[in-house]
Amino acid sequence: MSLLRIEGLRVYFNARGRIIKANNGVDLDIRENEILGLIGETGCGKSILGRAIMGLLSENVEVGGRIIYKGENLLDLSEDRMRQIRGREIAMMLQNPSTSLNPVLTVGEQIAEVYRYHNGATREEAKRKASNMLELVGVDSKRMCEYPHQFSGGMKQRVMIAIGLALNPRILIADEPTTGLDSSMKNQVLDLMSELIRSRDMSMLLITHDLEVARRMCDRIAVMYAGELVEIAPAEKILSEPKHPYTQGLLDSLPRMGLKPIPGASPSLASPPKGCRFHPRCKYGSDECSEKHPDMIRLGDSYVRCILYKNEKSKA
Amino acid sequence: MLKYVLKRLLLVFVVVLGVTVVTFSAMHFAPGDPAEMIAVARYGEDLTQGEIEWVRATEGLDAPVYIQYLRWLEHVLHLDLGKSQITHEDVLEEILTRFPATLVLAISSLILSLLIALPTGIISAIRKNTIVDNACMTGALLGVSMPNFWLGLLLIWLFSLSLGLLPSFGYGGIKHLILPTITLGTSMAAITTRLTRSSMLDVLNQDYIVMAKAKGLDARTILLKHALKNAMLPVITFVGLQLGFLLGGAVIVETIFAWPGIGKLLVDSIYARDFALVQGCVLFIAVIFALSNLAVDIIYAYLDPRIRYEKK
Amino acid sequence: MNERWIALKELGENRMSAVGAVIIVFLVFVAFFAPYLAPHDPLKQNLGKRLLAPNGEYPFGTDELGRCIFSRVLYGTRISLEIGVVVVVITALVGTILGGVSGYCGGIVDEIIMRAVDIVLAFPSIILALVIAGLLGPGLFNVILALAVTHWPAYTRLVRGLTLSVKEKEFVEAARALRASSFYILRRHILPNCINPVIVLATLGIAHTIISAAALSFLGLGIQPPTPEWGSMLKAGIPYLRSAPFLTFFPGIMIMITVLAFNFLGDGLRDTLDPRAKEMLMMRK
Numbered sequence: 065m066s067l068l069r070i071e072g073l074r075v076y077f078n079a080r081g082r083i084i085k086a087n088n089g090v091d092l093d094i095r096e097n098e099i100l101g102l103i104g105e106t107g108c109g110k111s112i113l114g115r116a117i118m119g120l121l122s123e124n125v126e127v128g129g130r131i132i133y134k135g136e137n138l139l140d141l142s143e144d145r146m147r148q149i150r151g152r153e154i155a156m157m158l159q160n161p162s163t164s165l166n167p168v169l170t171v172g173e174q175i176a177e178v179y180r181y182h183n184g185a186t187r188e189e190a191k192r193k194a195s196n197m198l199e200l201v202g203v204d205s206k207r208m209c210e211y212p213h214q215f216s217g218g219m220k221q222r223v224m225i226a227i228g229l230a231l232n233p234r235i236l237i238a239d240e241p242t243t244g245l246d247s248s249m250k251n252q253v254l255d256l257m258s259e260l261i262r263s264r265d266m267s268m269l270l271i272t273h274d275l276e277v278a279r280r281m282c283d284r285i286a287v288m289y290a291g292e293l294v295e296i297a298p299a300e301k302i303l304s305e306p307k308h309p310y311t312q313g314l315l316d317s318l319p320r321m322g323l324k325p326i327p328g329a330s331p332s333l334a335s336p337p338k339g340c341r342f343h344p345r346c347k348y349g350s351d352e353c354s355e356k357h358p359d360m361i362r363l364g365d366s367y368v369r370c371i372l373y374k375n376e377k378s379k380a
Numbered sequence: 381m382l383k384y385v386l387k388r389l390l391l392v393f394v395v396v397l398g399v400t401v402v403t404f405s406a407m408h409f410a411p412g413d414p415a416e417m418i419a420v421a422r423y424g425e426d427l428t429q430g431e432i433e434w435v436r437a438t439e440g441l442d443a444p445v446y447i448q449y450l451r452w453l454e455h456v457l458h459l460d461l462g463k464s465q466i467t468h469e470d471v472l473e474e475i476l477t478r479f480p481a482t483l484v485l486a487i488s489s490l491i492l493s494l495l496i497a498l499p500t501g502i503i504s505a506i507r508k509n510t511i512v513d514n515a516c517m518t519g520a521l522l523g524v525s526m527p528n529f530w531l532g533l534l535l536i537w538l539f540s541l542s543l544g545l546l547p548s549f550g551y552g553g554i555k556h557l558i559l560p561t562i563t564l565g566t567s568m569a570a571i572t573t574r575l576t577r578s579s580m581l582d583v584l585n586q587d588y589i590v591m592a593k594a595k596g597l598d599a600r601t602i603l604l605k606h607a608l609k610n611a612m613l614p615v616i617t618f619v620g621l622q623l624g625f626l627l628g629g630a631v632i633v634e635t636i637f638a639w640p641g642i643g644k645l646l647v648d649s650i651y652a653r654d655f656a657l658v659q660g661c662v663l664f665i666a667v668i669f670a671l672s673n674l675a676v677d678i679i680y681a682y683l684d685p686r687i688r689y690e691k692k
Numbered sequence: 693m694n695e696r697w698i699a700l701k702e703l704g705e706n707r708m709s710a711v712g713a714v715i716i717v718f719l720v721f722v723a724f725f726a727p728y729l730a731p732h733d734p735l736k737q738n739l740g741k742r743l744l745a746p747n748g749e750y751p752f753g754t755d756e757l758g759r760c761i762f763s764r765v766l767y768g769t770r771i772s773l774e775i776g777v778v779v780v781v782i783t784a785l786v787g788t789i790l791g792g793v794s795g796y797c798g799g800i801v802d803e804i805i806m807r808a809v810d811i812v813l814a815f816p817s818i819i820l821a822l823v824i825a826g827l828l829g830p831g832l833f834n835v836i837l838a839l840a841v842t843h844w845p846a847y848t849r850l851v852r853g854l855t856l857s858v859k860e861k862e863f864v865e866a867a868r869a870l871r872a873s874s875f876y877i878l879r880r881h882i883l884p885n886c887i888n889p890v891i892v893l894a895t896l897g898i899a900h901t902i903i904s905a906a907a908l909s910f911l912g913l914g915i916q917p918p919t920p921e922w923g924s925m926l927k928a929g930i931p932y933l934r935s936a937p938f939l940t941f942f943p944g945i946m947i948m949i950t951v952l953a954f955n956f957l958g959d960g961l962r963d964t965l966d967p968r969a970k971e972m973l974m975m976r977k
Contacts (some may be wrong), residue, residue, distance in 0.1 A: 118594055150596035158594065163587040168609045168685055177605075178595050211685040227595065391810065400812040406827050475897035521959070525952035527903050529910050530926060533933060541934040628816030632907055636930075646819065647911055650826035660822060666814050 066093040067234055067267055068117070068154070072129035075112050075121065080343050082334045086112045088291040089129070091360065094235060097269045099261060101299070103275060103314070105330055109291040110271045111159065113239045117269075118156050119146045134161065147255050152182050157231040159240045161220035163214035172198070172208030197226040201256060218249040229260055236261065237269045242277055254281055275308035275318055279303055286313050290331050290341040297366035307368040309346045340370070348372060384681055385674075392670040399635050399666045400456075403659055415441045425475035435674070452659070458495025461660040464649075471660035475642060477662075481551055482641030485560055485633065486626045492565030493572055500569075501576025502611075505584060506603070516573065529627055532563040532636040537683050561636045564629045568622055576611070583611040613684055620676030624669055710958020715953035723769040730763035734920045743936045753786060753938045756928060757918075761939065764920035765946050771921050772950060775832070775905045776898040779839045784894045786840075787847025788886060794848065795855025802852075809845040817842040826913045835914045839901055846893060854886050864947050895958035899951045906947050 075087035086109045095098050095152065104110045115121050117131055119138065131138040133154070139144065151154075158164040166174060175194035179185040195205040201222040203215075212220060221241060228236050241248040241257065258281055261268045270281055278285050279299065286296040287308065295308040306312045313326035328345035331337055337344050343353035352371060360367045364377055415436035419427050436442050443451070455461070461471035500520075503515040538557060542546035547556050583589065584607055592606045631643030638644070642661060649657035681687040722729060731751070738758030746753040752761035794805040812820065837880035906923030908914030915921035917928060922943040929939030 120593055147596045147598060150594055152596060156594045158587055158591050160587060164591040166588040166592070166606050166610070168613075168683075169606070172489055172683075177597070177601075181595075181597055181601065213686050214689060227591075264516055394807065395810045395814045398807065399814050402811060403823060406824055521955055522948075522952065525899065525903075525955050526904055526948050527910075527923075527944065527951070529907060529923075530940070530947065533926065533930065533940050535939050537933050537940070579876070624813075624816035626816075629817035631818060631822065632911065635911060647822065647826075647913075650822065650913065658823065658827075662815075662819075665816075665819060669816065670814055 065095050067096055067133070068094040069132040070098055070117070070129070071110070072134065073113065073116060073131065074126075074128035074163065075109070075116055076126040076128075078124050079334075084333045085291050085336070086333055087116065088336075090288075090291075090293055092286055092293060092296065094267050094269055096267060097262075097265055098164075098268055098283045099258070099281050101176070101278035101285040102269060102271045102288060103278050104273065104288035106273055107330060107333070109333070110288050111165045111239050112272050113288075114156060114239050114269065115267060117237060118150055118154065119143075122155070144272070148182075151178050151233065152231045153233050154235045154237065155228040155231065156237040157179070157224045157241055159243060161217070161224045162212070162244075164224065165220060167212055170209050171203075171215065174212075175226050178227065182231055193230070193236075193348075194226075197230050198223070200229075200260070201226045217244055218253060220321075221245065221249075222252050225260070226254070229264070232264060232292075233266065235267050235269065239268070239271045242272070242274065250277070251280075257281070271317055275314060282298060287314070290336050291333055292341060292369065293360070293367075294342065294369045297368075301366060307363070307366065307373065308342075308370050309348055309372075310342050313345075326350045374380060385678060388674050388677060392674055396663070396666050396670055396682055400453070400659070400663055401449070403662045404452065405445070407447050408448070415487070425521065451474070456663065461656070461663070464654050464657045472655055474645065474657065475660055475664050476557075478640055478642050478645050481601070481639060482627075482630050482634070482643060483640060484557065485564065485641060486623075487627075488557060488561045489564035489568060490619070492561055493569035493622075496569040497572035497576055498615075501573045501615075502580055502603075502608075504573070504577040505580030509599065513577075514557060517577070520570045520573040523566055523573070526567070528567040529632045529636060531567065532559070532633055535559050535563060536636070549636075551638075551640050556637075556639075560633050560639055563636075564626065564633045566671055567629060568625060571620065571625070572615070577613050578612045580607065580611040583607045586610070609683075613680060616676060616680050616683070620673050620680075623672050627665060627669060706960040706963065708956045709964075711959075712956025712960065715949065719769055719773060719950055719953065722766055723773050724768055726766045730760070730766045732760035732763045734759060734763040734767045735918050736760075743932060743939075745936070746938055752942045753936070755925070755939050756932060758934075759918075759920075761925075761942055764925060765922070765942050766923065767920045768922045768943065768946065769950070771832070771915060771919065772902050772905065772947070775836060775839070776902045776954075779836055779843060779901045779905075780894050780897045782836075782840050783844040783897070784847050784852075784890055787844035788851045788890055790844070791848035791851025791853075792855050792886075793857065795852040805848065807905060809848055812842060812845050815842075818904060821904060821908060822911065822913060825908050830912075830914060830916045832915060835905055835908055838908070839904055842904075843897060843901065846897070847890060850889055850893060851886050854889065858885055867881060879888045892958055892962040895954055895961055899954035902954070903947065903951055 070090055070092045073087050073090040073092075074085070077084040077086055080118070088109075090113060092100075092102075092113075104112065111145035111185070112121070116127060117138065119141075121127065127139055129139070133149070133336075136145075138149070164329070165171070172191065174193050176187075177198055179190035179193050192210070195208055198205045198208060203219055207215070212223070217221065224241070228238070232284055239258065242253060245253060254277065260266075270278065272278055279331065282299045284296065284376050285299050285302045287302070287310065288293050289310050295302065295306070295311050297307070301376045302311060306315050313324075315321055316324040317326060326345055331341055331344070337354070339352075339354040340346070340349075340358050343349040345352065350371075356371070358367045358369050358371050358374075360377070361373050361376070363373060413432075416427075417431050419432045419435045423431060433538065441448070459472065461475070463470055464474065500516050504516045508515050536548045536559065539546045546559050550556050589602060589606060592602045597606075616637070628642070630641060631647060633639065634641045634643040635647055646658065646661040646665070649661060717889030724926060738754070739748075741754050741758045742756055744750055744754045750760050750762060752765060755761055757763070790805050794802045820842045821838040824841060825834050828834040828837065849895075905914060906921070906926070909916075909921045910927045912924075912927060915924055917924050925943040926940050929936070929943070932939050
């Protein structure tokens with residue numbers, strides 16, 4: 065049932081002598097036919113997770129753990145092999161379509177090239193397929209010869225979707241696909257994505273900081289804080305009965321719940337708090353929280369990283 | 381796009397006009413009596429006041445400055461740049477005779493510099509912070525800091541005087557072109573290399589390059605298709621700016637190698653205080669410079685889709 | 693102020709700029725103490741000892757009039773550094789003010805100043821400097837004037853661009869909050885933003901000015917002999933290139949080392965202080 069399994073992923077950056085633990089032991093799996101949401105504040109490490117899966121991390125990085133896809137550990141694969149997987153099996157939509165689309169190439173070309181490159185399609189074939197993809201995402205295919213700057217934000221996002229889905233990958237990683245869009249455009253894009261993903265029996269890892277987006281789209285939700293996952297649960301459960309104090313705080317901070325902010329500030333990933341990383345901001349925080357780093361506790365189909373639940377079920 | 385071109389042409393016109401005003405004023409506010417200087421140049425030191433006055437009258441130097449300017453301007457609009465006040469040769473003709481030599485030098489230097497700079501800059505960017513990169517960048521820095529007139533002299537000393545391989549001055553065949561080209565071309569190459577590298581680095585850091593990688597494209601495709609075109613845009617602009625450097629450098633190089641181009645003409649005419657010739661050269665250089673910059677701008681506008689196609 | 697210390701520390705760690713700074717300090721020292729360091733009077737001719745190759749008494753040899761090249765080179769440091777610093781200080785000040793005014797006022801003032809910039813930049817800078825220096829005649833003052841006239845636009849463009857970008861950000865807030873003093877506030881907001889890029893430009897500008905001044909003298913249109921200036925020394929050495937290449941070698945290498953030092957420092961400053969200066973330099977509009 066798991067398409068992709070992340071085991072103990074560690075991503076450490078070395079910045080001027082300080083080690084930044086952007087991902088600190090992440091265990092997560094993406095199942096077949098599911099939309100998995102990855103939620104967290106900006107800078108918590110969720111985009112890094114997406115890039116780690118795709119092998120798009122920059123040079124001065126240390127990566128540990130395993131990412132298992134189709135029996136292979138992606139982190140061990142050669143660059144050649146990774147290139148075959150990127151786009152074709154696992155595709156990624158980067159944040160910010162305005163900067164992710166090459167300004168000097170036409171939109172059509174940026175879609176068509178994946179067909180020529182991965183499938184060896186001819187120019188005409190690729191063009192035809194690109195044209196179809198554009199129509200599929202709701203962009204007039206006559207605009208194939210136009211350049212990205214000629215499109216509005218919503219349209220560019222659709223182009224990104226077209227590129228992502230062009231080769232029919234098994235998994236699509238979408239990094240903040242609705243940033244910068246107004247709410248009606250947001251919903252249109254989300255609905256489009258949902259429809260396309262479901263109709264192709266694909267899975268999606270939806271990375272976002274926006275809980276409303278997650279609520280609308282996701283089957284399961286994983287909550288990330290300071291480079292660690294603190295809660296993973298089916299969407300309805302997590303939204304109606306959030307277990308981890310951070311998740312509760314996130315929900316409380318939504319406009320419709322009262323806009324109550326979580327006190328304190330996000331921790332530095334270079335020197336995170338000892339023990340539970342959330343404990344300085346947690347209203348249930350106890351001495352034990354500051355000493356011992358909590359493990360993930362499994363409660364049926366949910367997982368929580370908090371000692372509040374240590375007596376309820378056996379560990380994951 | 382057309383609007384853009386027209387607007388720029390107008391700008392060129394205004395600017396060149398301004399340039400002529402500035403040079404004209406500079407000359408007439410320069411120390412010394414122009415009439416006297418011309419008379420001396422023509423007839424030697426032993427002059428009577430009458431001869432000086434005669435020169436003043438015949439050259440129209442007795443009229444107020446702005447009248448002189450307007451007269452000159454009128455002539456220019458009829459493509460008459462006047463006659464050299466010393467040799468009586470037609471200024472425009474002099475300039476046009478010399479121009480091809482400068483053009484040859486400029487083009488060959490430009491080609492040499494691009495041949496060196498582009499590959500070096502790109503490779504340095506790709507192999508950032510490796511030995512190759514550091515070596516190239518240090519070399520480029522040395523090239524930028526080395527005065528090209530000194531380089532020219534060193535080259536003459538080495539290849540001409542010591543090894544006797546190449547002629548040290550004059551205008552003739554390829555052999556005469558080599559040293560001047562190397563002198564001018566390598567200094568320009570140094571600057572262009574640094575710029576190419578930084579432009580390439582900027583591009584390689586962009587999101588769309590990561591995106592191209594995310595699509596599974598290989599390094600070669602990413603470099604040649606996605607990165608290069610973007611990186612070349614600022615380089616093209618810069619090459620345009622460097623045309624000025626070329627023209628300026630040509631002045632020095634032509635003087636060292638006695639290359640009969642406009643640069644040398646300009647320097648010689650300044651020495652000789654031949655105002656008409658100076659004014660003519662200055663105008664000509666300004667126009668050429670402005671037009672070539674305009675050409676570069678147009679090429680850039682054509683190549684950058686963000687300018688060529690307006691947003692819908 | 694803390695930020696400055698951190699920047700300075702980073703600068704020190706940057707090897708190239710440290711080397712550059714050390715060389716510059718050394719050159720300044722030489723310039724100041726030239727009279728004490730020079731073994732001979734740089735102007736003293738000794739026709740019996742013309743064109744001697746470097747030896748114990750004359751470390752760099754003697755020139756065509758028997759003068760000690762080493763001493764002349766040392767004194768030449770004074771002139772080059774003086775020209776470089778004076779020109780850059782003037783042009784940086786004038787250029788920055790014009791740029792600030794141009795960016796802040798906008799409208800016709802901006803147009804006029806920008807057209808003036810365009811006119812100056814319509815020329816390769818050497819040529820313009822040539823013409824001005826050539827027409828005004830040789831001499832230190834004229835060289836400084838000619839170079840100053842050609843070098844101010846870079847600062848104006850830079851500062852204007854920065855002013856415009858700050859104006860968009862701060863102006864609205866400042867205008868609303870403190871109305872009357874918005875002018876003053878812009879001074880306090882623009883200036884700190886500009887100092888760093890201007891410093892970078894100025895350092896590189898000194899390098900450029902020194903080469904330009906030497907070029908002018910080399911063409912015979914700047915500092916004239918007998919004043920010991922590196923460029924004019926190069927020129928004087930041309931007829932003896934075959935027989936006495938050391939006449940051209942030493943002044944030339946001094947120019948290169950000096951310019952290299954300022955370029956090293958300037959590059960290092962740019963990397964630590966402000967990556968935007970480079971973009972400004974490349975922007976044409």
